[in-house]
Amino acid sequence: MTSESLILFFIVGLVLVGGAILFSSYIAPTSTNLQKSEAYECGVPTKGITWLQFNVGYYLFALLFLVFEVETVFIFPWAVMMKSMGMVAFVEILIFFAVLGLGLLYAWKKHALIWE
Amino acid sequence: MEFNIYDLTSFTSSFDQLLMENLSPFWAVAIEMILIGVAILAFYAVVGLYLVYAERKVCAFMQCRVGPNRVGPYGFFQTIADLIKLLMKELIPIKNADKLLFNIAPYIVIIASFMAIAAIPFAKGLHAIDFNIGIFYIMAVSSLGVIGILIAGWSSNNKYSLIGAMRSGAQIVSYELSVGLSLITIVILSGSLQLSTIVEGQRDGWFLFTGHIPALIAFLVFLVAATAETNRGPFDLAEAESELTAGFHTEYSGIKFAFFFLAEYMNMFIVASIAVTMFLGGWMPFHVGGWEAFNNIMDYIPPFFWYAGKTAFIIWVMMWFKWTFPRLRIDQLLTLEWKYLLPINLVNIIIMAFVVLMGWHF
Numbered sequence: 001m002t003s004e005s006l007i008l009f010f011i012v013g014l015v016l017v018g019g020a021i022l023f024s025s026y027i028a029p030t031s032t033n034l035q036k037s038e039a040y041e042c043g044v045p046t047k048g049i050t051w052l053q054f055n056v057g058y059y060l061f062a063l064l065f066l067v068f069e070v071e072t073v074f075i076f077p078w079a080v081m082m083k084s085m086g087m088v089a090f091v092e093i094l095i096f097f098a099v100l101g102l103g104l105l106y107a108w109k110k111h112a113l114i115w116e
Numbered sequence: 117m118e119f120n121i122y123d124l125t126s127f128t129s130s131f132d133q134l135l136m137e138n139l140s141p142f143w144a145v146a147i148e149m150i151l152i153g154v155a156i157l158a159f160y161a162v163v164g165l166y167l168v169y170a171e172r173k174v175c176a177f178m179q180c181r182v183g184p185n186r187v188g189p190y191g192f193f194q195t196i197a198d199l200i201k202l203l204m205k206e207l208i209p210i211k212n213a214d215k216l217l218f219n220i221a222p223y224i225v226i227i228a229s230f231m232a233i234a235a236i237p238f239a240k241g242l243h244a245i246d247f248n249i250g251i252f253y254i255m256a257v258s259s260l261g262v263i264g265i266l267i268a269g270w271s272s273n274n275k276y277s278l279i280g281a282m283r284s285g286a287q288i289v290s291y292e293l294s295v296g297l298s299l300i301t302i303v304i305l306s307g308s309l310q311l312s313t314i315v316e317g318q319r320d321g322w323f324l325f326t327g328h329i330p331a332l333i334a335f336l337v338f339l340v341a342a343t344a345e346t347n348r349g350p351f352d353l354a355e356a357e358s359e360l361t362a363g364f365h366t367e368y369s370g371i372k373f374a375f376f377f378l379a380e381y382m383n384m385f386i387v388a389s390i391a392v393t394m395f396l397g398g399w400m401p402f403h404v405g406g407w408e409a410f411n412n413i414m415d416y417i418p419p420f421f422w423y424a425g426k427t428a429f430i431i432w433v434m435m436w437f438k439w440t441f442p443r444l445r446i447d448q449l450l451t452l453e454w455k456y457l458l459p460i461n462l463v464n465i466i467i468m469a470f471v472v473l474m475g476w477h478f
Binding site: 005006008009010011012013014015016017018020021023024025027028029030031036037038039040041046050051054055057058061062064065068069072075076079080081082083084086087089090093094097100101104108113114115 | 202210233234275292297304307308374375454462
């Protein structure tokens with residue numbers, strides 16, 4: 001199969017979820033109740049809003065992830081060519097990782113890797 | 117039409133030819149698509165349901181219990197009964213939820229795992245799409261699932277869900293780095309991203325054994341990171357039931373909840389498949405260089421059984437993890453990734469590059 005048939009997998013997933021939800025909504029019982037549609041929280045009404053500003057720690061790790069994930073994308077083509085290029089590729093990756101390692105070390109020393 | 121269980125390539129191509137000869141091209145393609153679609157659907161459902169059953173049985177035996185044993189022999193139809201029960205449960209609408217995103221989330225989670233299955237080689241010739249960037253594609257697609265989890269948690273408008281989703285996001289994106297880098301270690305050794313080439317390259321020995329120590333380290337790192345990436349215990353902070361009720365899917369009921377559950381098990385299956393393909397030779401039989409008689413005996417076992425057996429073993433190891441280790445705290449979790457696994461991985465890649473450069477691999 002060619003890569004165009006990927007759309008098939010997309011459609012099958014869509015049909016599975018959509019079909020099952022549709023089927024379930026026909027055979028399942030429904031009853032409306034004010035209390036039932038409240039957000040779940042141990043039987044008491046929710047206090048305050050949920051969509052508020054969140055702990056900055058999560059965003060810090062998201063930023064770090066972005067940096068390193070882009071580096072991973074850069075390493076992939078190198079990894080494929082490593083065997084055929086030999087010494088040149090090895091020296092290149094040493095330089096690349098030296099820079100990358102410095103970045104990680106910087107984040108480490110700035111306590112960006114500590115969860116608060 | 118010939119059927120050779122050791123090489124399904126001729127079977128699939130002759131089947132293709134048969135349809136093409138008897139029907140117009142449009143209908144041939146359409147029928148092929150429908151058949152493959154139904155096959156994937158059935159495969160997905162069976163694997164998903166029986167992984168849930170396997171998990172319950174494995175956990176029961178590890179805790180000296182019997183596990184499900186009422187529905188069918190040894191409780192074999194328990195998960196099917198559960199699925200029917202969930203289908204008949206009410207889908208409770210949440211008043212304050214973001215309706216659109218709340219309903220989209222299960223679709224994203226399931227479709228991401230479906231797309232990943234497309235590139236997995238199950239046996240020789242049994243391979244839906246053989247991308248030339250196979251492993252890169254699987255990594256890219258399987259990481260889409262986290263978007264579904266984040267959407268599910270955020271749109272529920274529930275604090276448990278939101279905390280669960282945020283934890284899950286931080287965890288999955290962190291451990292994805294380690295998954296990617298440990299796979300790169302093997303890509304250096306194989307020199308290709310195409311999964312069929314990678315499997316063929318392990319004809320004379322799996323990469324876990326031919327790659328010396330760096331391949332072994334990469335395998336261990338991959339196992340840890342993959343367990344964390346699929347949100348399984350001991351890394352199941354996203355749905356830590358004792359503190360967050362059920363995490364990101366607290367508000368989901370009935371069949372929508374079932375889809376999150378199914379996706380979790382399918383993701384486990386996908387990462388186990390990647391581990392098998394990259395490190396343990398995929399559908400390749402176990403060969404030892406030079407032992408001709410031994411290799412011939414091993415060749416009698418069909419490739420699909422090799423693949424299924426190895427995948428089942430990796431899945432069992434991941435279940436073993438879950439029922440052995442206590443759950444980590446989130447700071448411990450992030451420390452493990454950023455201060456241990458990531459530096460180990462970077463050094464490991466350099467060692468592997470050096471090994472390949474010197475030609476020390478077998």
